């Protein structure tokens with residue numbers, strides 16, 4: 083009978099440095115840890131000496147790990163992503179600015195659509211709900227920086243393991259339906275998203291973050307304006323009363339507390355669109371270099387990723403356990419996952435996992451596998467996914483970039499038998 087013990091082999095750099103009894107063990111595991119973690123471990127040790135800080139937030143699971151307090155950012159340990167649909171209490175939180183107060187009258191919330199349209203639209207959430215056909219879809223939302231903790235040297239930003247992602251049931255309307263009413267001009271090329279959250283500085287004239295997408299993605303029927311999450315009114319912390327969900331692309335495009343979408347005739351240039359923000363190198367760059375903004379292009383679809391959601395990293399099993407049942411999740415941005423494999427010999431040989439179909443496009447794909455263990459002892463379980471175009475996760479986060487996007491190293495956990 084599997085039993086989670088008091089050991090924790092944390093997978094993110096900050097956490098495993100926490101001086102746990104098995105820190106040395108954890109150092110070799112590293113979901114996305116570089117192969118030579120010791121050097122960084124020493125360099126980063128003083129700041130991380132306290133170990134992981136757990137979230138205390140109303141309605142949220144107290145095992146979420148705080149990556150930043152101002153703004154509030156919290157990630158979900160992989161083992162908490164074991165539900166088919168991620169419950170709200172386990173869903174990661176990523177803010178760039180201040181969290182607005184909860185609105186008292188959600189249906190009076192106003193959204194404006196302007197710019198390269200024939201007819202500017204000003205609509206309340208109440209009108210949006212009654213005027214358009216509502217749909218519910220289970221889709222992954224994933225932070226553009228997910229997996230960043232795997233980069234060596236470390237990249238700027240929150241050091242996510244793989245838990246800057248979740249998969250929820252979103253209810254709302256297709257953005258395309260609203261854009262159709264507004265009437266796109268032939269010059270409509272890109273969206274620009276605006277919201278009600280105040281900049282960290284408190285300066286009301288500065289947007290906190292304002293990203294956008296190519297008009298083709300805005301017209302994807304799965305790109306939605308949503309007001310409910312898992313059948314509940316969208317919680318304030320997740321952008322309630324109303325937000326965008328742009329599935330498959332960096333989560334930053336999924337504007338929370340949505341107030342306005344301006345249609346532009348060129349790529350948007352708001353905060354989060356320029357220099358190194360949500361941009362990856364055109365020509366691969368030297369890891370650790372400053373980089374050249376002219377060599378960067380905007381990040382769109384997220385890369386393929388699989389995680390083990392059960393057992394948890396650090397799980398202990400009774401002596402004589404010969405078989406382990408694994409469960410996990412996998413997803414691949416705009417694509418689907420074709421195959422998931424698992425290994426217990428450090429990637430020397432691989433066994434194919436059983437992969438489920440997504441419920442709808444952009445849903446994640448759950449997977450299971452049964453592993454035979456040759457003996458008691460310490461084992462690492464590695465998992466890797468391959469997407470529908472044949473791209474497989476690398477052993478280490480590659481294509482280094484200053485802000486650490488696209489880090490999709492294989493997920494690794496450690497277990498102890500006996």
Ligand SMILES: Nc1nc2c(c(=O)[nH]1)N[C@H]1C(S)=C(S)[C@@H](COP(=O)(O)O)O[C@H]1N2
Nearest residue numbers: 174175176177178225277320333334337338
């Ligand atoms: N208005 C607004 N929208 C936002 C953000 C933000 O800071 N402000 N953060 C973005 C980022 S970077 C991500 S990853 C997702 C996170 O959504 P969640 O907090 O609901 O998980 O929201 C996006 N939308």
Ligand SMILES: [Mo]
Nearest residue numbers: 225226333334
């Ligand atoms: Mo993000």
